[in-house]
Amino acid sequence: MTNRRILEQKTVLVIIFLFALVSVFTTFGIIGVLLQETILFFEQVSIVEFLTGTRWTPLFASKKFGVLPLVNGTVLVAAGAMVVALPLGLLAAIYMSEYASTRARSVLKPFLEILAGIPTVVYGYFALLFVTPILKSIFPQTQAFNALSASIVMGFMILPTVASVSEDALSAVPRSLREAAYALGATKAEVATQVVVPAALSGIAAAFILAISRAIGETMIVAIAAGQQPKMTLNPLESIETMTAYIVQVSLGDTPHQSIAYQTIFAVGMLLFLMTLVMNIISYFFTKRFREVYE
Amino acid sequence: MNENSEYILETRNLNLYYGNFLAVADVNIKIRRHQITAIIGPSGCGKSTLLRAFNRMNELVPTARTEGEILFNNENIYDPSIDPVEVRRRIGMVFQKPNPFPKSIYENIAWGLRINGFRGSKSELDDLVEKALRDAALWDEVKDKLDQSGLSLSGGQQQRLCIARTIAVRPEVILMDEPASALDPIATLRIEELMQELKKNYTIIIVTHNMQQAARVSDYTAMMMLRNHEDRSGTVIEFDRTEVIFTNPRDKRTQDYVTGRFG
Incomplete structure (x- = not known):
């Protein structure tokens, strides 16, 4: 009887372990193919040319393989998204962690989570059909596809990530620290901005980096709203192309497999993967550091 | 409004609730200026809750509610016109576990001064920081490492840093919630010696589990206990000079407690 039970438990353990392995193998499989x-x-293409060239024309007759215009587009959109998401996300987190009553929180949090659950294709068309016309009415030179509308909408898409991870960091600041500040005659705003936020800074930094990594990897919004023109520009009102949007463009187009043009998407994908990987590793270390301080 | 009267704080029919639970019931005591008043009693009888009523810290707990009055220099601190921030500036608090800010030793003290409206020069600020650290008997140990984190100090040093931070803003009263319970005997002794120094300029109310400590440091002692075992509300059953509480209490329960036969 006992033997059978032990055997059962071991079998279950092995099965669960195998399932866990699936994700590991998937990761390695993807890295392998890439x-x-x-x-x-x-x-066929020198890595130096790839990383330093400023012209990206693999789909044209005169092929140039400088990836920088795509990186430029990606960074431009991601930076714009962070300008939207950081202040709003942090303020939302401070409000929920320090000010909101239990009732206000219980209303607000689900709304933030809904924001996180909207399919990105919806965000994409929202950017193209709603935000871009507004931008056009303010700045007439705005192009039909432009980095700014994608940035703004992407900022709202990653706002829940920033808000929720930052809020975790703020809530993890021990109560004793807040009490110490209140006991010195600090106001609520002073406690929140000068004690709680600095104490949670590494956690907030982790939230920001995680959000940047999501912004870099985000595909649908930029594919729909930001355009397909790899350009070295810092003007957000122009049409650009991000790394992800380029991969979509080639994958969905009629570029023959095995051609050099087709292989570019793996090189770009690899670079994208490395960028987000580095971001996630940095975020991991920030989170770890902030856990160490108060436990 | 006589700030030189014998009593600095007085509670009147004070009832403290958490939700519907009456945690501390019907406390009427008068705290003498420039004296050390100890609050003793068994665990869970509301000592800390009563202490936190004196600087309106209880209201940081959403369900907490206060009935009655606490007069501070004859002014009710629970009057709706009174700002709790102002109350806490004048009635400081040192906590059970040392809780320095994760800032430098210098900033731990300078921050409290700044939020309380300090607008002087850097050298004036330096002087105030040094004075607070000297008054808390910590200066000699930290004067060469003021820019190090407050968290890098030992437990006893951290607690003295918290005391320095509190006295830097010149409160009139210092509330201490078992300030030595997390410290070793030597660090405890230093805190107790410090309290005797601080008494000259401040009024101190200390909650302690340690009856020897209450006997050693305090001038007056409030004995708290549950009124009865049905409602589990704590109250002050006897309040007198410390020597009376420990040698000749009127209440049988006080006698049992201080002689170790109870609790």
């Missing part, structure tokens, strides 16, 4: 195609690509 790596393989990327190596093929770099056999």
Whole structure:
């Protein structure tokens, strides 16, 4: 009887372990495929040209493989998104953690979560069909596809990430620290901005970096609203192309497989993967540091 | 409004609730100026709750409610026109566990001064920080590392830093909630010696579990206990000079408690 029970438990354990392994194998599988195609690509194109060139025309007759215009587009949109998401997300987090009554929180939080649950394709068309016309009425030179509308809408898309991770960090600041500040005659605003936020800074930084990594990887909004013109520009009203949007463009187009143009998407994908990986690692260390301080 | 009267604080028919639970019932005591008043009693009888009523810290707990009055220099601190921030500036608090800010030693003290309206020069601020650290008997140990984190100090040093931070803003009263319970005996002794120094300029109310400590440091003692075991509300059953409480109490329950036969 006992033997059978032990056997049962072991079987369950093995099965669960195998399921856990699936995600590990998937990750390695993706990295493997990316790596393989990327190596093929770099056999034909120099890695220096790829990383430093400022013209990206692999789909044209005169092929240039400088990835910087795509990186420029990605960083431009991500930076714009952060300008929207950081202040709003942090303020929302401070409100929910320090000011909101239990009732206000219980209303607000689900709304933030709904924001996080909207499909990105909806955000994309929202940017193209709602935000861009507004921008056009303010700045007439705005192009039909532009970085700014994608930035703004993406900012709202990642706002729940910033707000919720920052709020966790703020709530993790021990009560004793708030009490110490109140006991010195601090007002609520002084406690929130000068004690709680600085104490939670590494956690807030982790939230920001996580959000940047999501902004870099975000695809649908930029594919729909930001355009398909790889350009070295800092003007957000112009049409640009991000790394993700380029991958979509090639994947959905009629570019023949095995061609060098087709292989570019793996090289770009690899670079994208490395960028978000670095961001996630930095975020991980920030989170770890902030956990160490108060436990 | 006589700020030199014998009593600095007085509670009148004070009832403290958490939700519907009456945690502390019907407290009427008068705290003498420039004396150390100890609040003793078994766990869960509302000592800390009563202490926190004196600087309106209880209201940071959403369900907490206060009935009655606490007169501070004859002014009711629970009057609707009174700002709790102002009350807390004049009635400071030191907590059970040392809780320095995760800022430098210097900033731990300077911050309290700044939020209380300090607008002087850097050298004036330096002087005030030094004075507070000297008054808290910490200056000699930290004068060479003022820019290090307050969290890098030992537990006893952290607690003296918290005291320095509190006295830097020149309150009239210092509330201490078991300030030495997390410290070793030597650090405890230093805090107790410090209290005797501080008494000259401040009024101190201390909650303690340690009856020897109450006997050693305090001039007056409030004995708290549950009124009865049905409602579990705590109240002050006897309040007198410390020597009377410990040698000749009127209440049988006080006698049982201080002689160790109870609680």
